[in-house]
Amino acid sequence: MSLLAEQRREVIVERVRAHGAVRVSELAEHLGVSEMTVRRDLDVLARRRLVDKVHGGATVIGDHTTTEPGFSAKAVREPAEKEAIAAAAAALVEPGAAVGLSAGTTTWRLAHRIARIPRLTVVTNSLAVAEALHTGGAESVGSTVILTGGVRTPSEALVGPVAIAALRSLNLEIVFLGVHGMSAAAGFSTPNMTERDTNRALVDAGRQLVVVADHTKWGTVGISTIAELGEADVLVTDSGLADVDRAVLDGEVDRVIVAGPEET
Structure with a gap:
């Protein structure tokens, strides 16, 4: 019986590593x-540190500064917390604003929240964010969604010279940045150096x-710093x-908003 259990667990580890994330039901x-x-x-x-157990399933363990989990792997991590953050962040967006959204599963949830705010111009380098705005009805309330070009990454971001050139010509009122990690020493960071340059251009485009x-991002350090905490x-x-x-x-930060359960 124990042999069968170990064989089953080997299959689980193989599927998690192959797909980045798997659900319990699957x-x-x-x-x-x-x-x-x-x-x-x-x-x-999880006790053996072979997978990360998350709500509803498991994801690969990403302990290295260059490890970049896929979008589906990150999407199942801390869903309630990300929804709370998205709700609080959406309250900062006013009708008619020019907004930038980076790639990421938290910004993806934010996109669903702001899709019905009228007359926005939203610039993003994320395929998932653009789709969320489209299906959420952004165009029906007079909003415009602009998707940059670029090379696709595991996190569904479009990065590289094409994306950077597009972003450098823009002036946005507010930019929302999702990050891989944050720490006092490394600031806000990413495991993808090319994505760092694109995110930096997006940061520079915003007031x-x-x-x-x-x-969970606190204490995690990616190989490349996007911006300092300050x-x-x-x-x-x-x-x-x-x-x-x-x-x-x-x-370090002018204003820290802590989104509690009441935001969900």
């Missing part, structure tokens, strides 16, 4: 076992920078951030 169907059995297997694998990052005018995070870490951010 694994249960594939393996022909109950979802409870899969959850127990994920507990074992106000709002970083949207859940508490460059953010606003940081929107969630209530999972430790008080000591909040104190560091309060000392």
Whole structure:
């Protein structure tokens, strides 16, 4: 019986590594076992540091500064926290504004929130963000969505010289930036150096920078810094951030918004 369990767990690890993220329901169907059995297997694998267990499934472990999880892998991480952050960030957007949204699963959730705000001009280098605005009805309320060109990354971003050239010609009122990590030493960072240059161009195009990052991003460091902590005018995070870490951010960022459960 234990051999069968170990074989099953090997299959789980292989599927997580192949797809970046898998759901409990998908694994249960594939393996022909109950979802409870899969959850127990994920507990074992998470303790062994072979996978990261998240709400509803598991994702690959990304501990390295150059590891870039795919969009689907990141989308299942901290969903409630990201929804809370998106709700709080959407309150900063006024009708008629020129807005920039970087790629990311938190900015993707924000896109759904602002799709019905009228007369926006939204510039993004994210295929997922552009689709969220389109399906959310942005055009029906008189908004314009501009998608930059570029080379596609695992996080569904369009990056490179084409995207950078497009962004450098723009003047935006507010830019929302999703990040891979944030720390006192490295600032806001990404594991993708090409994506860093594109995000930097987006930051430079905006008069106000709002970083949207859940508490798990604190202490994570990507290989390339997009911006120093002090460059953010606003940081929107969630209530999972430790008080000591909040104190560091309060000392660097003009305004820190902590989105609680009431924002969901």
